[in-house]
Amino acid sequence: MTRPVIETRNLRKRYGRAGGIESVDLAVEAGQIYGFVGPNGAGKTTTIRVLLGFLRAAEGVARIFGRDCWHHSHIIKRDVGYLPGDLRLYPWLTAQRAIYIASRVRGVDLADAARELAARFDLPMNQRVRTMSRGMRQKLGIVLALAHRPRLLILDEPTTGLDPPMRIELANCLRERVAVGDTVFFSSHSLAEVEQLCDRVGIVRDGCMVADESIVEWRERAPRVVVLRFHTPAAAAAAVPPDFLQLTRRQDTAWYATLHGSSIRLMQWIATQPVADAAVERPDLETLFHSYYLATRGPA
Amino acid sequence: MIRGVLVKSFWESNLPTLLFGIALFLVMAILTFVIPQLQKEIGQALAQLPFAKSFLAALLGIDVDQEMTAQVLQSVVWVHPAVLALVWAHEIVFCTRIPAAEIDRGTIDVLLGLPVSRRSLYVAETLMWLATGCVVLAMGSAGYFVSAQRILPELRPGLDRVLMVLANLFGVYVAVGGLAFLVSACNSRRGPAIALVFTLVLASFLLTFLARFWTPAQQLEFLSVLHYYQPAQVLRTGNLPVRDLAALGLAGALAWTAGCEVLARRNICTV
16 A cells, blocks of 8 residues: 555644644645645645644654654655645746746756746746735746646645646646646645645644545535426425425425435436426535535534 | 855845955955055054054964064955954845845745744855855955065965964954854844944943953953964964864854754734
């Protein structure tokens, strides 16, 4: 069995009065796009900072490529591309200078790869950071994270400040990297983005992992929205919902309900009922996330 | 690996270093030119103002009444508060960049995202600090030498003695810089780091001054950086102040090493 690219066990780090992580267990396999989601202050950035060796975990284990994230941080980073969440760059920096410095530090000429990425993200090479918009700075951060073709990309809310075409371009870029065996670990507030892009998703809340599943598994487990239309209002009123169908609203000839479990049973039940039309919709991750949150935390 | 960090550090610090160097060049050139011309007035002022005499004696580390020759008067250039303020300001600004200023503005995330250890980062920054210190002091010395051409040769200190004073000043630069690195390593905000180093340097300055009048301060004077910087003695005797240089170097090295260890072990948090 191959070792996960990112591996944490019982990771704990508290700092200040609030913030930090209590217990984070992760296992991100090679070739995955792993979405790390959670509300503000849940512990996403703290986890990333421990992974990058900025913070030392109070307890637990954090490893990347099998190496300890604190003691071997600078070795690990040879194969890691990192984009900070709140990216701050030197005002005097240009893309060209940034790539020159990164090339010197990494001991590899990154000029060609960087030019290619800059063209892809429509980033001027000679504009100073102090005159760049937030989106431009974010693009420069992305170019710096990707240029050395790292085996692992750690991106903290990478689409912040990017316009929709650039978001798509970034998604394409990440898919290309994963297709050749690289791994992507990214935190995001946009669940639609995670749903679209990720193979697996981890949810962190109050510093603890509350879910870590593949998108496919999650969708299968999630309740689906069902709309049934009966032939007549009387038929709609007379019908009795089965236990796997939770009725949320009746309106004239229509039933609005959520389905728990397999849709085959629903089809079988529909066949015995005076139903004129049926629609089963797959819930998006957003709905799923909120239902999960409410289920584990309880309503506020 | 370290070359990349040196390049970054150079791009960031070349302009401030040049400006500090030009300022020091001008200040030293002006002082070197003006002080010999005011020798008589200075003598009169010192005779009338005991406070000024004590102040000068504290700065020069000699008895002004007995030993004030034209050559020794030249040493005022090297201890003038404007000269010391420029040298210290340059290094305090430089040495509080990593990590305090980098954390303060959030750029350390990008820097530490590169495959470079914190110790390497610290060493690279130190190399650039020493190099910029040489540049600033060389420019200041150039100002001195340019103006010294106008002084009568018999009143002008020999080159060897001036270089010894310069070495002594570089020792002070190392000691204060080492302290600034340590304070910076313990801080996540540049403002408080600069304020703390400045306060310590000012306290050191005042301690030397107080030691002229107050016995308890005399017992603590060894803690002052200026206790180990006595250009008047060097210009007068022509002896290299080896013990002073060793003390300054050791203090700087100890503080620097402590700063390196603190940086290597501390948590870095920009949020």
